[in-house]
Amino acid sequence: MRRWERMAVVLALAGAVPAWSSVAYAGQLPDDIHPASRNRLPPIDRTELDAERRAAYDAAVASPAGAPTGAAALRLHGSGTLLRWEAPLGRRLVELTILTAARELDQPYEWALHEIEAIAVGLEDEIIDIVRHRRPLTNLPPREAIIIEVGRELLSTRALGADTYARALRLLGKTNLVDVIDTLARYAMVGAELTGFNQRMPVGWRQSLPLPFTHPDDIHPDSRSRLPLRSAETTSTATVLYGRL
Known part of the structure; x- marks a missing residue:
């Protein structure tokens, strides 16, 4: 063992650095x-x-940064398409992926809009209800089951085990798996934004996730969120609460 490796192990055992550091070094x-x-x-x-x-x-x-690394490099393994609309996985399974992200974040607004889209592109009510109520994945087709499993595990435990990853890679292939994880990441971000500003359901819409409800007192009636709508004088484009992603 080289000197710096011995030092890393000694420091880790002494508590000076996390134990994982010695493994990485x-x-x-x-x-x-x-x-x-x-x-x-x-x-x-x-x-x-x-x-x-x-x-x-x-x-x-x-660029000064050089070859792509991190998330930018990972995404290059995907299809490179507009994921929601053009991913090779198909609209039905993409919407299943988005619903899984919305459910794991308990985000009712995101769920409601994408439940409509999921039904429109042919996702079965039975599968939607499995995601909605976090039911077991038994008897689901393999690809549908692994997409939900990956989303649940990744977003609820903040990790994806080697076994789950290996099964997902086998069932979906590399390109589709990268697209699934990229979609989960994008719509987890959207869900966090909607939740952070406490976006309420559109007028007349009923929440369809089984979540507790407490009436908020910091919501603007025009935007139905914590932020007011921008006036026509301050923007030249129509304001949308949920754009294409």
């Missing part, structure tokens, strides 16, 4: 981690990218 990675990318996906192969993603890759390489 010693170069010991989980079995499903690629040593070059240091995540579960291999390094980007530029020749496998389509023209749009290749341009994004080249622009990153030419």
Whole structure:
């Protein structure tokens, strides 16, 4: 063991640094981690990218930051499409992914809008109710079940176990799995924004998630959230409460 590795272990045992630091310094990675990318996906192969993603890759390489890393590199393994509308996974399974994110964040506004879309693109009521009520996934088709399982595990435990990841990769393929996780991340962000500003349901809409309700006293009646609508004098475009993402 090299000197700096011995020092890292000693410091970890002494409590001076977290125990995981010694593992990271010693170069010991989980079995499903690629040593070059240091995540579960291999390094980007530029020749496998389509023209749009290749341009994004080249622009990153030419920038001061250099080759894309982190989330930017991970997303290059996906389809590179507008996920909600054009992902190869199909609208039905994309809406299932979005509903899973909305449910794990207990976000009724996001859920309500996407429940309508999910029904419109053919997602079965029985599957929607399984997500709504967090029921067991037994008897679901494999791809539908693994999408819900990935969303539940990732958003509720803030982790995705190696076994779950391996099954998802086998059932969905790399591109679709990257798109699923990217969609979960995007709509978790949307849900956090809606929750942070306490976005209420549109007038006349009924909340369809089984959540407790307390009447708020900080909601603007025009926007039905904690922020007022922007007046026509301050904006040149129509205000929307929920845009395309």
